[in-house]
């Protein structure tokens with residue numbers, strides 16, 4: 001899988017090393033384990049999916065290219081919205097100093113807790129709640145990444161983004177229409193936004209269940 005990511009243009013070495021270290025098959029149903037290292041999204045229950053490895057790698061490499069991460073060589077304090085099965089959380093734990101990951105579906109929050117094991121590698125806090133609100137007690141974050149996309153970008157995420165930090169989230173591109181990856185940087189001058197490739201992520205919903 002890692003060689004395929006490399007061949008596909010992912011050149012960020014820390015991200016590739018994280019993919020080598022974390023076994024994707026441990027995060028999905030045993031019935032799907034044979035597909036764990038294919039470049040495909042897979043169901044994780046409750047109509048949610050674990051994202052395609054190439055998309056996750058691309059997003060993590062983009063996070064690693066923020067002003068902060070280029071200087072520090074790591075992602076700093078990370079806010080992840082949409083823990084799902086916890087796979088991306090495990091990757092982030094190797095790339096940042098601390099990861100706060102929020103999930104709104106209790107069964108998935110619990111599943112991620114099991115998958116990530118105890119004691120967990122890295123400093124990871126799993127939060128059961130509505131990620132649209134972010135997590136203000138530990139803000140600001142140098143890196144914010146969402147695995148679910150809505151029509152709008154919650155204002156709380158921008159409020160909680162540190163200077164030099166970067167946010168990556170699927171969001172509706174107002175020019176092309178449809179969902180695309182949105183990259184927001186906070187600089188001393190303010191916020192800059194760029195929409196990149198078209199993507200298809202599960203919807204960002206409000207409230208908890």
Ligand code: SAH
Pocket residue numbers: 044048049050051081082083084085086087088089102103104105108129130131132147148202203204205206207
């Ligand atoms: N990175 C995850 C992908 C999970 S799919 C993984 O590796 O498995 C996206 C997840 O976002 C789903 O679990 C969904 O329940 C969750 N989600 C959607 N809206 C949310 C919200 N407002 N707050 C927190 N999680 C949310």
